[in-house]
């Protein structure tokens with residue numbers, strides 16, 4: 352597995368290219384460098400099986416499917432909960448999803464003028480296995496979606512910085528090592 356060295360490059364090449372396109376030197380991302388993931392994207396259990404003839408068979412009843420979907424949805428909100436719990440446990444108090452702060456940060460520390468963003472690796476194109484994953488079909492559609500996300504992240508970062516805020520992006524894959532991410536967050540908030 353090839354790991355980009357964020358400590359020396361600051362941002363990965365793909366991201367840098369997008370920043371250049373929209374005229375931002377570094378996308379406004381400053382300060383601490385994020386640790387690299389330990390392993391690839393989580394592989395979720397599949398409820399489909401392949402018939403010997405190659406057709407995909409749905410093995411679940413509608414009831415089972417809807418229960419499973421509910422579980423997946425609730426699991427999808429988990430990273431936010433993990434992050435909130437962690438930061439709260441560290442003794443910091445924050446506001447959630449403040450709409451009056453640019454970019455609607457996941458956690459806003461109003462007095463400190465600091466914002467924490469939790470980014471899904473896939474959607475926000477983290478330089479990690481999950482973030483480098485490219486869907487197999489409708490590539491144009493996805494690429495446009497991804498660029499838009501990355502551009503918006505960069506603009507939010509720039510605008511926040513201009514307004515005197517500092518921000519830290521926590522990537523979903525970093526939540527696998529809570530000790531490490533806690534150290535980073537403390538360093539960021541106490542600076």
Ligand SMILES: [Zn+2]
Pocket residue numbers: 388472477478479480481482522523524525
């Ligand atoms: Zn990641």
